[in-house]
Amino acid sequence: xxxxxxxxxxxxxxxxxxxxxxxxxxxxxxxxxxxxxxxxxxxxxxxxxxxxxxxxxxxxxxxxxxxxxxxxxxxxxxxxxxxxxxxxxxxxxxxxxxxxxxxxxxxxxxxxxxxxxxxxxxxxxxxxxxxxxxxxxxxxxxxxxxxxxxxxxxxxxxxxxxxxxxxxxxxxxxxxxxxxxxxxxxxxxxxxxxxxxxxxxxxxxxxxxxxxxxxxxxxxxxxxxxxxxxxxxxxxxxxxxxxxxxxxxx
Amino acid sequence: xxxxxxxxxxxxxxxxxxxxxxxxxxxxxxxxxxxxxxxxxxxxxxxxxxxxxxxxxxxxxxxxxxxxxxxxxxxxxxxxxxxxxxxxxxxxxxxxxxxxxxxxxxxxxxxxxxxxxxxxxxxxxxxxxxxxxxxxxxxxxxxxxxxxxxxxxxxxxxxxxxxxxxxxxxxxxxxxxxxxxxxxxxxxxxxxxxxxxxxxxxxxxxxxxxxxxxxxxxxxxxxxxxxxxxxxxxxxxxxxxxxxxxxxxxxxxxxxxxx
Numbered sequence: 361x362x363x364x365x366x367x368x369x370x371x372x373x374x375x376x377x378x379x380x381x382x383x384x385x386x387x388x389x390x391x392x393x394x395x396x397x398x399x400x401x402x403x404x405x406x407x408x409x410x411x412x413x414x415x416x417x418x419x420x421x422x423x424x425x426x427x428x429x430x431x432x433x434x435x436x437x438x439x440x441x442x443x444x445x446x447x448x449x450x451x452x453x454x455x456x457x458x459x460x461x462x463x464x465x466x467x468x469x470x471x472x473x474x475x476x477x478x479x480x481x482x483x484x485x486x487x488x489x490x491x492x493x494x495x496x497x498x499x500x501x502x503x504x505x506x507x508x509x510x511x512x513x514x515x516x517x518x519x520x521x522x523x524x525x526x527x528x529x530x531x532x533x534x535x536x537x538x539x540x541x542x543x544x545x546x547x548x549x550x551x552x553x554x555x556x557x558x559x560x561x562x563x564x565x566x567x568x569x570x571x572x573x574x575x576x577x578x579x580x581x582x583x584x585x586x587x588x589x590x591x592x593x594x595x596x597x598x599x600x601x602x603x604x605x606x607x608x609x610x
Numbered sequence: 611x612x613x614x615x616x617x618x619x620x621x622x623x624x625x626x627x628x629x630x631x632x633x634x635x636x637x638x639x640x641x642x643x644x645x646x647x648x649x650x651x652x653x654x655x656x657x658x659x660x661x662x663x664x665x666x667x668x669x670x671x672x673x674x675x676x677x678x679x680x681x682x683x684x685x686x687x688x689x690x691x692x693x694x695x696x697x698x699x700x701x702x703x704x705x706x707x708x709x710x711x712x713x714x715x716x717x718x719x720x721x722x723x724x725x726x727x728x729x730x731x732x733x734x735x736x737x738x739x740x741x742x743x744x745x746x747x748x749x750x751x752x753x754x755x756x757x758x759x760x761x762x763x764x765x766x767x768x769x770x771x772x773x774x775x776x777x778x779x780x781x782x783x784x785x786x787x788x789x790x791x792x793x794x795x796x797x798x799x800x801x802x803x804x805x806x807x808x809x810x811x812x813x814x815x816x817x818x819x820x821x822x823x824x825x826x827x828x829x830x831x832x833x834x835x836x837x838x839x840x841x842x843x844x845x846x847x848x849x850x851x852x853x854x855x856x857x858x859x860x861x862x863x864x865x866x867x868x869x
Contacts (some may be wrong), residue, residue: 393759400717407644431724432791435734437725505716534713536738555636570640571708573716 392436395421397502399436402443404498409484411447411470413500418444461522474598478605480504481575485597492583493563495597497604499573502603505533511604512569514552519556529555533571562587563596575604611635611661615710615821619748621857623867624735626748630819638698641705645721645732646697653700656694661810695767700732703765703806706821712738720760729787731803734760749827749866758799762788766788769811778824779855781805782868783848785826786854790847793838800835801828801865827866836863 392399398417405414421440432439456469473482483497499508505527515530555568562583569575577600578592587593613631619624650656704721707713718736739755764781768774785803792799805824809827812818828834837860841850855862861867 396720397717399720403644403721406649432723432788433729435722436720441720442723497714502716531709532715533708535714568636568640570637570644571705572644572719574640574644576640601829 375398386595392434395436395440397440400502400510401498401500404499404572405473405482406443407574408473408496408498409471409486410473410482410498410588412472413482414443416448417485450515460469463470471481474601475500476596476601478602481507483597483599483601483604487593490586491592493579493581493593493597494576495575495579495600497575497577504534504571504572508573509533509554509569512567512575513605516554516556521554521556524554524556527562560596561592563593564598565596567600613817613819613821614632615706615823617748617759617823617825618867619750620642620824620826620865620867621782621869624748624750626744628710628744628823631706631707632686637705638701641701642697642833645701645704647700648697650694650697653694655660656691657698660694660698661820699808700765701720701822702808702821703733703735703763705802706806706823707735707763708739711735711823712742714738716768721760729784729791731762731781731784731788732763733763733765735763736760745825745827749825751827751866754827756798758796761802761804762792762799763804765806767808767810770813771809771816774807774809774822777807778805781807781824783851783854784844786851789834790838790842791852793814793835793842797835798821798831800838801831802826826868828864829866834861836862839862848852 362606363599383387391569398421402414402417404418418440421437422444426446428437429441431442451606455468461518471484475482480499480501481497482500483495486494486496488494499505509528510525513525516524555566557564557566559565559582562581564582565577565579566577577597581593612630613632613633615628618624632659635654638655638657639652640659642650642653646653669839707719713719713735715736715738718738722730722732722734723732734750736759740761741751741754746752754780762785764784766774766777766781768777771772776787782803782805785805789800807822807823807824809818809820833838837853838850841847850861853859856862858869
């Protein structure tokens with residue numbers, strides 16, 4: 361991705377516009393619905409820290425940096441443009457920070473994401489300390505949303521969280537059929553509630569699934585000796601991803 | 611934290627309770643980290659301290675274990691970060707839409723990114739159905755023709771009813787800006803919008819914790835569209851917004867329960 365000076369001078373397009381008397385243009389693609397799915401995934405990828413996927417999608421949608429897209433005419437395309445600009449600005453800031461901190465070159469690049477063996481999930485591992493990690497996982501394929509919640513609820517039930525599957529089914533995420541609020545008129549006496557605890561090797565894991573197709577897994581390294589190499593930590597989180605979204609059985 | 615959710619027509623019209631929503635701090639944290647505009651780690655913890663969620667621990671609290679219910683809310687020596695409250699406010703509508711308003715697909719909820727957030731709502735959201743039964747009951751509009759694809763939705767979190775009143779006014783201005791700017795491309799959305807307002811404290815005399823879903827609908831969309839078109843032709847957006855701010859204006863009269 362090309363990096364530009366974030367302090368570029370304003371162009372003539374930034375001047376105050378005359379009264380808006382133009383004829384309505386052709387329909388704006390129903391609020392850019394065609395690009396909306398990608399927009400959602402970019403937001404999820406950025407939340408997770410998956411710059412590789414975010415850039416890949418942004419580059420596919422934003423080719424002309426000079427032309428300002430109206431956020432009200434094309435809200436999604438405009439947002440792509442804005443996100444791309446913000447990323448470039450952050451990259452420039454990060455470069456200066458990394459340089460001032462003397463960070464080795466090999467540590468400066470964004471991490472490639474982990475991917476589940478079923479292909480629907482991507483994730484990034486965040487290290488908070490020598491023992492505390494967070495796996496930020498998100499749904500790359502929004503068409504798998506229903507299965508995402510069903511699988512998560514199934515894992516929670518296996519870990520002893522009673523009723524998780526029922527609650528997920530009642531929530532109905534990923535199911536397009538309309539329902540009315542009358543169906544939900546009772547007290548919502550259970551939160552989304554897809555959270556559980558488990559152990560894997562030397563890690564204690566606490567996965568929690570949100571309402572927005574993300575799963576945060578907090579991991580604590582419990583062995584007295586710290587992990588000897590990054591692969592010791594990555595292996596555990598990769599196994600979690602593969603259990604969540606395994607290769608489909610033929 | 612168990613919060614009542616109420617659909618309201620317009621500013622202060624008829625109300626329809628739609629049950630409660632049980633929300634854990636970590637769930638607010640997840641929504642905030644995704645949709646909030648300020649970079650804050652562990653938003654759920656901040657939410658827990660600021661709001662007193664009373665969600666942990668599961669066992670009987672003892673004095674030796676500090677929870678937000680016991681001690682943190684009384685740490686009055688330090689101020690609260692505006693950006694934390696802002697993050698909560700910006701994200702609560704996403705949760706309500708998913709849990710209570712039928713936004714069952716992840717792709718139904720889009721955060722809006724504009725250079726100046728004061729000029730646009732926080733989200734554009736597809737509901738299923740687009741005009742739920744509770745909206746019909748509150749507004750008395752039965753089966754209205756909804757010819758737009760997504761509701762503009764503004765999201766607020768405030769501590770008192772008084773702040774909620776001010777927040778609703780600002781939110782209506784943001785919706786009004788959306789109707790104005792979006793007019794050439796989607797005139798059918800004029801007059802329609804949602805403001806989700808989470809009131810989390812109230813006053814000592816009247817403690818309050820509720821989520822209100824204010825549904826704005828037009829009483830005369832044709833007249834509203836004519837007015838917006840006229841302002842656009844004359845480039846008089848500031849006057850348009852001033853009229854929208856005035857609860858006694860003819861423009862406000864074109865909105866249901868907004869005077």
